[in-house]
Amino acid sequence: MPEDDEPAGGTPRRRALLISLLAIGLTVLAVLTIVVSTAPRPGQSTAPPSASQSPVAGGYPWHTGIVSTTFWVGEIFDPNAADGSQVYSTYDSEWMASYGGCDGVRTAADCQTEVRTAANDYFPTQLAPKENPFYLDLPFDDLNDAQAFATREQVVPWAGHSAYAGSAGDDTVSLMKNRWVRIRSNGQTCYGQIEDAGPGQYHDAAYVFGADDARPANKKFNGAGMDISPALNGCLRFSDINGENDTVDWQFVEAADVPPGPWTKIVTTSGVRP
Numbered sequence: 001m002p003e004d005d006e007p008a009g010g011t012p013r014r015r016a017l018l019i020s021l022l023a024i025g026l027t028v029l030a031v032l033t034i035v036v037s038t039a040p041r042p043g044q045s046t047a048p049p050s051a052s053q054s055p056v057a058g059g060y061p062w063h064t065g066i067v068s069t070t071f072w073v074g075e076i077f078d079p080n081a082a083d084g085s086q087v088y089s090t091y092d093s094e095w096m097a098s099y100g101g102c103d104g105v106r107t108a109a110d111c112q113t114e115v116r117t118a119a120n121d122y123f124p125t126q127l128a129p130k131e132n133p134f135y136l137d138l139p140f141d142d143l144n145d146a147q148a149f150a151t152r153e154q155v156v157p158w159a160g161h162s163a164y165a166g167s168a169g170d171d172t173v174s175l176m177k178n179r180w181v182r183i184r185s186n187g188q189t190c191y192g193q194i195e196d197a198g199p200g201q202y203h204d205a206a207y208v209f210g211a212d213d214a215r216p217a218n219k220k221f222n223g224a225g226m227d228i229s230p231a232l233n234g235c236l237r238f239s240d241i242n243g244e245n246d247t248v249d250w251q252f253v254e255a256a257d258v259p260p261g262p263w264t265k266i267v268t269t270s271g272v273r274p
Contacts, residue, residue, distance in 0.1 A: 060157065060252040061211040063225070068185075068248045069199060070241060071137070071227040074102035074111030089196035090141045091177040092273040100130040104230060113241050116234030121262035123231065131270065133231040134192040134263035136183075139204040139218060141197035142176050143272065148203035155205040157252070174272050180258050183228070183236060184249040190235035191253070191263045192228065199224050226250065235262070 074096050075086040089095040096102070102111035103124050116122040123133055142152040153159045153168050156175045167173040179194045200218035207214045207225060216225030222244040230241070238246040258264065 061213070062249055062251045063207070064213055064249045065247050066216065066225040066250060067222050067244065068183075068226040068228050068238075068246055069221050069224045069244050070113065070230060070233045070238065071196075071199075072103040072111070072113050072230050073099045073135075074104065074106075075113070076110055086196070089137075090144050090202075091174050091195065091197075092270070094273055095195070098131060098270060098273065101127050103127065103129065103133060113230050113233075115241055116230050118234075121265060122234040123262070123265075129266060131195075131268040132193050132263065132266045133229055134190065134235070135195040135229045135268070136181060136192045136232060137196035137198045137227045138176070138181075138194060138208050139198055139201035139216060139225065140176060140208045141202040143171055143174050145197070145202035148205070151203070151205065155209050157209060172272055172274070177272060178268050178270075180253050180255055182251050182253045182258075183226075183232065185236040185238070185246065188236050190232055191258050191261065192232050193263075193268050195268060196227070199227050231262070 071086055073086055087096045092098050104111050104113045105126060114125060116124075123129065140148050140152075140156075142148050142156065149171065152175055158164070158179075159168075159175055164173065164175055167175070176194050176197070181192055181194065183190050183192065200220040201216065204217045204225075207216045216223060218224060224244060226248065228236070228248075233241060236246075236248065240246065
């Protein structure tokens, strides 16, 4: 064989070089494939998911940093205001009687709140309540506010659940009363049931049901977006038993996802009382 001829496949050195080049090419191709597959498509956001985009427990979004005040059954906040008394609620014209009396300390003149502690599961000290002392309100009155009532089937996420079948347009059924809410504050997580509407607004669907962590429309009481009961005030370790500076994070939660706790010792099941 002539000296400058090479055997089929080339010399061992050339074969090694070709194999190295092939390996490099395959590596580059793999990298390009990953880059192309993970690159954003036209119009696709490159920002990290927001709280409303991320999966949440129970399927409902969190509302964060919301000012919460405290109210209680039997409180008369303003006797001259249509919504200034907690002797009744928007869902129960005899709320105080249904509950069992003043959710606090009864004086000769009125019903005052009191500090609640874990020693008796945050229950009132002078009353054995007939309904859940872990209650709250949110600014969506789906019975007595005309706008909220007219739109509730479109904005309330659970309106289509079987429990509310046939309730469209029925003002004897509330989609809000007795619903559960998970609330966080000061490192604590507690649960309560909706038993009234407020504060200050009564058809604030954008805040109550929105997924973008909107601020409450209410501008009163330091922009509060929720009232909680004395039991929740104690459970969440609020700094004031009746103030306007404590804040919470909250989300709706299904009853099946509520863990056992002092909030399940008595569960309110009563319906609307006009």
